[in-house]
Amino acid sequence: MSTVTQPHAPSPATAPHDPRAPHDQAVPQRSMSLSTFLSTYVFSKDHKVIGLQFLFSTLVWFLIGGLLALAVRWQVAWPWSDVPVLGKLFAQQGGQMAPEFYTMLFTMHATVMIFLVIIPILAGAFGNFLIPLMIGADDMAFPTLNMLSYWFMWPAFFFFGVSFFVEGGAAAGGWTSYPPLSTSTVSAPGSGMGQTLWLLGLTMVGVSSMLGSVNYMTTIILMRAPGMTMFRLPMTIWAMFITAILQAFALPVLTAAGFMQLTDRLIGTGFFSPEGNIINNAMSGAGGGQPILWQHLFWFYSHPAVYIMILPAMGMVSDILTTFARKPLFGYRPMVYSIAGIAGLGFIVWGHHMFISGMNPALGITFMVATMMIALPSAVKTFNWLGTIWGGRIHYTTAMLFAISFVSMFIIGGLSGIFMAATPVDIFIHDTYFIVAHFHYVLFAGTAMGVWAGIYYWFPKMFGRTMNEFWGKVHFFLTFTFLNGTFFTMHILGAVGFPRRLADAYHYETFHHLQPLNAFMTWCAIGMVTSQIVFAINFFWSMFRGPIAGRNPWNANTLEWTAPSPPGHGNFDFQPVVYRGPYEYSVPGCEKDYLMQTDPPHPAEAAAAAAAHA
């Protein structure tokens, strides 16, 4: 192939501030026929449109998940008191929720957040939007497949959405859906139609992710711009790549398990029901199965899935930190290897969710050791992030604040993982709010903050306009403050042993004094959700009224910033050729403090490299 010997295009980076950098290509024609409209905005095969479709859908579900969380919090703080607003929407008894309604609430809260928000916003929205742009491709390898991966989300939206309104309500077995509670249709109200819909929805999300992941891998392997070797990929792409691998290898297991649970429910195969099980005075199906088998299959997927839910955020945060610290990423290769390490180890630690499930305690020890080891790649990442901002020139943009808070919060969430990894300690804190604190720190305080960092950072590329910085910072401040108020205190609840998934724990002598603390947390949660109004307004206002951004508003290095904002169909209006890694900031002797990947070789670079070797 002759690609690398191409005469290089004069890089647009040489004029990144040109205000009239063309966004012409993306400006939609004023008058268009219905079919053009449909093929441009609805059934588009353009990865950017698909990415934005994912973004908008997931943001809407984010709001729904957040409101469900508020309802959960309401009940935990003031059990059996009338629920404002939501009470009128769902519960029957004059606004007061029934205990089975509470079980349904947290099940669907988690389901929505995990399967309809975090996974699709990371892989679906950012993955789609960024992968071709950051590697210098004009689109995904298989645009049609890509479009399908979005449209398979809709049956899932439908199944999960409609399940709220069926007889017995939505699934209520926890997001982990442990049998026999979930397989026996008589065991709980939500174990009826709702649970079946839940399984169907899950399968659809699975199909969507699977279609996406194989496409991403193919694209990243085969469609990088000339000169873009694997070790010149930005961390975001590395993270997306390894996430795709995780999805491809872990998801099918959940799909298989989901089918088994479905047949258990629908025709009574009994894979997960033991012999002679009597639930609600009714004999359950065939029997001879093992309830714990589901847990193994579920966590074999869902543990890697928690890394699916954080690795892309880690990648994005790495990119954002370097941009605003104006410094090369500290330890690029260790960062790559540690992502790979997390992914690899992630496949052998699933048993840490099952220490006291009745699994052989000796097996627990092996899982414990593996879990302890997974702290290592995370440690490498954390220290390298710190190393990245050390000696930098930090610009406190909103994106940067969110990125820094990701690091700060991930440390908290990760460290609480160590308590639970310690088997004896887990005996006491398993299924308490300590766990709830842990995963909200990694998922909300970690990933969601990373997502916001990504939104503020790539918004100019997505819409050609920048978000308002002042209100962005207000949003950051409020979210950051309230989230710590809500979730940090959960560690304390956990230390008392306060159990999760309880509609009302105050009738226990051990827990009844914890109500005021819970009320405080609920107020913080209300504040947190309310603060999102700032974000929503800023988001939509900036889309139409924000200051117009040039191609490269942040003076960043990676390829997407060489394309127009927003990029037109085909992304690049020149052939990108890559000369260096993505993080060449502040090269000594260089007139500007960044060297884009497409900038032609610069003499200062060679000098700096020589100096580094000397």
Add this chain to the structure above:
Amino acid sequence: MDQDKRDRDAGSGGNPPGDSWVNGLPQGRRWSGIAWSLLFLLVPVLGTATFVIAPYYNHWFPKDVSVHGRSIDDLFYFILVLTGVIFLATELILFWFMWKYDAAASSKPATYIHGSHALEVVWTIIPAATMLFLAIYQMNTWADIKMRRPRMSPSAEVVARQFEWRIRYPGRDETLGTPDDLFIVNDLHVPVDEDFLIQLKSMDVLHSFFLPNLRMKQDAVPGMKQPVWFKATETGTYDIVCAEVCGWGHYKMKGRVTIESRADFDRWLARIEAEQKATQRGPDEIPIAAAD
């Protein structure tokens, strides 16, 4: 002036007017760098404060009344100190870097460095050694609690069921499953200072037998028999909590465990026996999980 710049300078978006521009990115103001780093300083400060204050308001471990509970708590404190040190160190470093390397604080260019092999090795090896130590250090406790089962016949059987704990004592012959077994619901009695071995079962779905004060938790799995053992050290009455979601009534699946002296325990057992004889309740009337 072009539209782009004008928009930024107008302050409506972009950056407040008057920022000095270095290398094209707004330099920001010193006070804002100070404010943000202080906000992040609050994380370790308030975080530590929360953990220090909580015990004074009784928001901490419930009283421990078991032998192995001590080692669990000690382990918890050990990890708390370990992670606490890491937490403070990393968060303070983060704060310090934010404070010091604020672009507004100096005009020095950023250090051009791609990493350090030596540092990578150090910060891989040290955590590895720490974690390995922790892994080995705790194994013994785990083995004591979940693996080294006392050699004795079960002192009681607990069968979980939506939504109650059905408890069965072996009676005088000290073997379960005989006609003289004693049946109680939600009311477990345990003699103090003795090994107590429970055989845990479930009739329907998963439950989890959680004794906060005894630092004991074990899932009850239908189709399996789980041994649970402990040695209580103090008398008193405490909660039994169900810690695995088991249906709508999960929240109220509450029991009580009474720890009492051997004499009290025997007296109580005798009373139950007498009551049971009087009401002629045979084992047939209380269905216990069908299969053994």
Add this chain to the structure above:
Amino acid sequence: MNASAPSIPHGHDDRDAHGHDDHGGGHGHIVLQYQPGLPLSKGKLIMWLFLSTEIMFFAALLGSYVVLRFGAAVWPKPHHVHLSEPIGAFNTFVLICSSVTIVLALEAAKANKVSMAKNWMIATLLLGSLFLGIKGYEYSAKFSHGIYPSQPHSRIYEKPDLYYGSAVRARLDELRKVPLGLVPAGLREAADSSAEAGGTVDLLKRLDEAPAEKLSAEQQTGRGRLQKVQKMLTNPGQQPFDLAVVADQIMPLPSEGTGSHGGHASGLNDAFPWLRLPAVIPGGNMWASTYFLLTGFHAIHVAVGLLVFAILLTYRLDRKRAGMIENAGLYWHFVDLVWIFLFPLLYLF
């Protein structure tokens, strides 16, 4: 004009043949070039990746099978559940043959021998269908023995306990429910073969009430055994042992030594298939669940493969289609490979 104007003229491109499958290039944007990654086409790479997800899918199913099987107290031997190794082996052979023919189809297509490629493709399609046909035959044999993966249909019981006894009694009562006269005379003969509810009732009546000389010798002994079973079931002093005898009369489990088909042909259910009496096969339920799960998902994959072949047959199978045939073949080999695992696991061990 700003500096970012495209410098590579449109249409100037020497990209490799697979570079750009999805865009016809007619979109009006420039055609980009890419860093050489793997020496694979996009189609083939994504096929391999897709197959790796499939591997994990079947790995999960097989893993569950292993866990369930070794976690079970008992597991039936293949002949307890009427699995025939020769049939399974033959089916394996059929599938392997089809893997060969698809390779031949690919070779032919590569050599541009269109009609030969087509013939091999048809052969593959037929072999695949034959496999499904045989599988269907095996399924129907299971169903006729009451082996279903789930309770309402399944007539399998794990042990000859009280539940089992009452199930047999219930079935016999059900058979006796409809009086003889209700079955129209014209239908009686037809009922012999149909064995539908009314028909079986009729058959049982006839077996019960017909004078001995009207019955064949076989039917006479059958009647004797049926009466014995009934007496044992209604015996007030019934012992657990009696139920075991009942089970043995209905479907004797072949004992270890007697070779693969030892004795079960002598059960009441075999003599009079229309009786459909519940049978005892220890571990049979979970066996049935896993058997149908594994073979069912495999069969679905076979069916998808056949569909792909059928679609391919609508094209001219020349050199241009070699890539498609190759991908279909990859998939087919994978399906084949899964069966190579399933066959010994299900039939031999």
